[in-house]
Amino acid sequence: MAEDPRVALVVDECGPVSGRVRQVVARGTAELLPCDVPRGRRKLSRYPGEGESRWDRRFLDHLYADPERSGTVRLHVVPASLHARDLGCQVG
Structure with a gap:
């Protein structure tokens, strides 16, 4: 991170039974900070x-x-872009 602070952070929520699939993608820069x-x-x-x-x-x-x-440290992300997607489907 000291050499290249660019990051992409992806958070997925998947419900195989319900068909719920949601995703958030953040791209930007990050730094490590004290807890x-x-x-x-x-x-x-x-x-x-x-x-x-x-x-x-x-x-x-x-x-x-x-x-x-x-x-222990925390990752602080400053997003340059943020995208949320509903990728859900019908099950059955």
């Missing part, structure tokens, strides 16, 4: 939900790891 625990907690609260006691232990271990020992 930000408050930011990480906010993001995790949106997805696994409120209350750390309900979160998978792996999330907590990663979030609270000592960055000096674990090398």
